[in-house]
Amino acid sequence: MKKLYALALLALLGTGQATDPLLKVRQFRRAHEQELLREFEQLVAIPNVAADTANLRHTALFIQDMMRRRGIKTQLLAAPAAGVPPVVFGEVRTPGATRTIIFYAHYDGQPVNPAQWREGLAPFQPTYATGPLDRDGKITPRPAPGQPVSPDWRLYARSASDDKAGVMTILAGYQALAASKLKPKVNIKFFFEGEEERGSPHLAEILSRYKALLASDLWVICDGPVHQSGRKQVVFGARGDVNMSLKVYGPRRPLHSGHYGNWAPNPALALARLLASMEDSTGRVRVAGFYDDVTPLTPAEKAALARVPNLDQTIRQELGFARPYGTGQSLVELLNQPSLNINGMQSANVGAQAANVIPTVATAVLDLRLVPGNDAQRQVQKVIRHIDARGYHVTAAEPTDAERAQYPLLVRVQPETGYNAQRTPLDLPMAQQVIKAVQTTTPSPVVVLPTMGGSLPLYVFEQQLNAHTITVPVANYDNNQHAENENIRLGNLWEGLETMAAIMLLK
Amino acid sequence: MKKLYALALLALLGTGQATDPLLKVRQFRRAHEQELLREFEQLVAIPNVAADTANLRHTALFIQDMMRRRGIKTQLLAAPAAGVPPVVFGEVRTPGATRTIIFYAHYDGQPVNPAQWREGLAPFQPTYATGPLDRDGKITPRPAPGQPVSPDWRLYARSASDDKAGVMTILAGYQALAASKLKPKVNIKFFFEGEEERGSPHLAEILSRYKALLASDLWVICDGPVHQSGRKQVVFGARGDVNMSLKVYGPRRPLHSGHYGNWAPNPALALARLLASMEDSTGRVRVAGFYDDVTPLTPAEKAALARVPNLDQTIRQELGFARPYGTGQSLVELLNQPSLNINGMQSANVGAQAANVIPTVATAVLDLRLVPGNDAQRQVQKVIRHIDARGYHVTAAEPTDAERAQYPLLVRVQPETGYNAQRTPLDLPMAQQVIKAVQTTTPSPVVVLPTMGGSLPLYVFEQQLNAHTITVPVANYDNNQHAENENIRLGNLWEGLETMAAIMLLK
Known part of the structure; x- marks a missing residue:
């Protein structure tokens, strides 16, 4: 008993x-x-x-x-x-x-x-x-x-x-x-x-x-x-966060991709080119100054990071991908950098609803994570300057007829308020x-x-x-x-x- | 009367x-x-x-x-x-x-x-x-x-x-x-x-x-x-046509873009980079050999093209874009070249349904238009070779666990049958x-x-x-x-x- x-x-x-x-x-x-x-x-x-x-x-x-x-x-x-x-x-x-x-x-x-x-x-x-x-x-x-x-x-x-x-x-x-x-x-x-x-x-x-x-x-x-x-x-602590949405404009109405393909500009291509310019294949963000204002980790913080158990290999295998971003850093190390993530991307339709068209618009939602030292709106402005430097005319609202007539590359950028990181x-x-x-x-x-x-x-x-x-x-x-x-x-x-x-x- | x-x-x-x-x-x-x-x-x-x-x-x-x-x-x-x-x-x-x-x-x-x-x-x-x-x-x-x-x-x-x-x-x-x-x-x-x-x-x-x-x-x-x-x-005549769909793979399940952003690879970015590599800002396709096998227009055909009324400026204004693709050619001239159009593109969600995630997949549907001299399946193969040359492992079916574990860049390519051009x-x-x-x-x-x-x-x-x-x-x-x-x-x-x-x- x-x-x-x-x-x-x-x-x-x-x-x-x-x-x-x-x-x-x-x-x-x-x-x-x-x-x-x-x-x-x-x-x-x-x-x-x-x-x-x-x-x-x-x-x-x-x-x-x-x-x-x-x-x-x-x-x-x-x-x-x-x-x-x-x-x-x-x-x-x-x-x-x-x-x-x-x-x-x-x-x-x-x-x-x-x-x-x-x-x-x-x-x-x-x-x-x-x-x-x-x-x-x-x-x-x-x-x-x-x-x-x-x-x-x-x-x-x-x-x-x-x-x-x-x-x-x-x-x-x-x-x-x-x-x-x-x-x-x-x-x-x-x-x-x-x-x-x-x-x-x-x-x-x-x-x-x-x-x-x-x-x-x-x-x-x-x-x-x-x-x-x-x-x-x-x-x-936690990373800060601010989202921004991008909307690239093509022809005002959807066009037959045969009768107009090669002539009318495709906004999905323009968006793909813009997004591709923002980040390399290792996830390194190529927006100028993106990593500039990061507050370095203290020795105590670095020591704490070193003590975190590393399960990266196991998780990677479970998630079914072959290579993480970065150049050899661990997950917890990479989380101490600001990030730029594509949350979603869409233009016209795919799958059973896909049609042979040149889409009218292409949109993406970006998620910027921030670390201490970053400021949400300053980080957004860096991305906007990057877009601007790629030849885009950036608007806050739907483009006017005059803007459509004047600018070959037009993007509407809508940043949210967001907030900064804290530790x-x-x-x-x-x-x-x-x-x-x-x-x-x-x-x-x-x-x-x-x-x-x-x-x-x-x-x-x-x-x-x-x-x-x-x-x-x-x-x-x-x-x-x-x-x-x-x-x-x-x-x-x-x-x-x-x-x-x-x-x-x-x- | x-x-x-x-x-x-x-x-x-x-x-x-x-x-x-x-x-x-x-x-x-x-x-x-x-x-x-x-x-x-x-x-x-x-x-x-x-x-x-x-x-x-x-x-x-x-x-x-x-x-x-x-x-x-x-x-x-x-x-x-x-x-x-x-x-x-x-x-x-x-x-x-x-x-x-x-x-x-x-x-x-x-x-x-x-x-x-x-x-x-x-x-x-x-x-x-x-x-x-x-x-x-x-x-x-x-x-x-x-x-x-x-x-x-x-x-x-x-x-x-x-x-x-x-x-x-x-x-x-x-x-x-x-x-x-x-x-x-x-x-x-x-x-x-x-x-x-x-x-x-x-x-x-x-x-x-x-x-x-x-x-x-x-x-x-x-x-x-x-x-x-x-x-x-x-x-x-008419251009030929063949569609192909591309599906790029990220993590097996959608991940929180904060907890994994910077570490887990984003398939929307990979797809954007792939599409961006295919075409320049003038719509010129950068796939090797894309324009190689085009049968030139006869003098009679060229003369007929020259007689077609040119309303390009009017249509462009009506469609609300500032600059057509090409380097000064007319719409009807450009239609005598093969094209590569993005019919649609999607990854996760945008707008009200957008969430802070790393998507699991990103898809695009491409529409290839063909002119005399092109062959539908040969044109598809050129695009596949281009994808391959960018470091992608190309699969015909959903990738296996072994493929996911081995290849950092994975794309499923599904070409349709299509048909050639005729004049x-x-x-x-x-x-x-x-x-x-x-x-x-x-x-x-x-x-x-x-x-x-x-x-x-x-x-x-x-x-x-x-x-x-x-x-x-x-x-x-x-x-x-x-x-x-x-x-x-x-x-x-x-x-x-x-x-x-x-x-x-x-x-």
Whole structure:
């Protein structure tokens, strides 16, 4: 009996070195997995793309209900302008606490093209699978009450990982503490944004408007994936981000490619030539000055990078390509440089709808990632100067008849606002405490990353509130974030819940 | 009264120098415009894209009905393989005639993307407009019985011009003769193909199978637009045509452009670089040997080209671009060279659906137009060699895991069959008679063009039947052929009807 009991306890503990409070958290989660999944299904079933402001509001109200069910005082923080998805704010005061941690996640998601999702999936119809569907997973019904669910199962839906998993693990982490009568030593605040995927255009205004309410000692940002090894990760910064769209003009109406081909200029060719001029075959950006204003990494940051486990070969093989960009650098090294990515490119039609035409326009969307030292609008201007230097006339609006008549190469450039990169110093004491807290939840060494490749508006927190931020992601790395077939591994939800609870127990 | 009568007669004659028989043809048409339009509306309302074989068959049967209503003996000519849209054949014997003219048009249309059609239009919902909708035209209801209809009105629908206008004007031309008791001096045959826009993959088989039935002295091909000046046109050849699609591969699943941007290769960039390498900014193709095997124009052909009215400046202004391709050549000169056109290009999404991802694939469809001397598959091979020389591994199928692991640059190339160009000698006596016949229907000099820029499977007729072909188009040049918002100017239907009737009266 004694031996069996010890084995059962070990199983309960899993492989983590769970301390006593965390054991309670894990027990709570095991007992309530199915309820938590039901609630999460409801959360991800609400559409949350930027254009759908009604459903974004619906999402915000649903999150308020989630908070009220957990006894969290909540309010919506509105931007001065109407129609902006509100921030869902919440607060739990701890009598006698001198420090405050504010937990951030975002409830909006990237745009979706349902046609691109795998058969049997739809962006806002949460669907379970026994594993990743692009490997050996199979779609499976929602688990029956009492049915044990493997942590390797996935739930497929837009924002299942990015970033409703953040909202869910923060609130469920708090719930586990409260239900287990574990009292935090710090004040806890909650801040769930609704415009992150649009580039957080109203975040600065909201932060400035509610400065007093948002006072804190540290922002813990729950977004992005854990390390590809499955190891938990604490991240000290994020790249900045700014998008720009390019639209190249050809003939005013589509022309028969026989009757006019060789004579009427083809905008798809012009766009291809323009994009090709921007980057070489190693991904090196050829825009003048693109890498000029990068702040070098500190020796401590370089040392941290060197300690990050390198799984590049494994991931590359899994992703099925033969050669990464760069000239031998690792993934994490390359993420410390600014990037220029073609998010999408289109002119007329391909496949079954392709017709023998000279298209009228060709468009591309570029995504510029920024590192400390870069400025979003300065980076955009470098790209515009590059376009200009290639002989293009750049317009902000649809070209006029006069512009069409005058300029052989015409491109409409529409940059978005974007935001800059941010890095928190590695030696910030409270950040070091967060690393220790996360380490209590897992036997594997926590990966400490100076910056993540993805972007978060951390720069805005620093600028508006002079705030410190640290990012603690929970999603699996292979989550198809931003794309079709987005998913969360259920084990990552459960481990994320423990991570958030552990941080809330900071002394 | 007398003066009025003379004016009315002049109006009836229009500006053409109509001979007596043509006057009767015109009277018939004026009296039956509305009936003809009703029938044409029904014809263009039947979907006719290649994938929709059921409706292609429906179209063929509808055309047979049209022929039977006109007393034409008809049968369907099938290819040996099942599921191939049949040729609709018809025949009218003329007692004592020693010569036979066979009239060709095609009833299939280019693919459609209904989302790209203008508001109020749909590809298979014929819609009238008072003029071109991209200029001052307005959508207008079907004309009421007895309501006079301006020849400048347009009918919008897929294949309204390309090439159901050909089917309609040939059959209505014959109908006008029969109703006016005008007896042709030649035997007349009708041949309406159902796979032209797919590159006529079964035409050779059908021609060979029905060789005896299809015996003739001249094929009159009714397809393509009249000259941009509105002048009627007789064309002695067409470019050949072959399409090929390219698909470049990136990571197996779409990746977050932040977490992997700078490291995972972007297939949109690779495709842009590949396409950019194929053609310079003047449209000159940089594929090795692309222009090598072109048969030079004869002195007579060069002289004919010099006589073609040059409206390039006007069309360029109307189409809204500043500089045509080439180095100063005219449109008709450039059409005597092979071309490489990007029909369409796509990777991930743009616009509202654009997401911050590294796409998994990027595709393009190329359209190669050929001139005499070129061979379709030889031209395709030149492009493949070019791709190969740029370091790409070219595959015919989706790449295997081993290919993905081995080759940094991977492209799937899928060429279609295509066909070669053809040119009939300018001095062919029967062709000269056709020019004279067409000239009787119009006061403006008929434009004689050695080749059209567009393609027709004329080469196949020559190869299989040793047949002579001459092309007599009827559509307006600004018809959006192959694209969204395709339309026919009603006056072109009426003038086309007269053109076809005049050719049927050849002595």
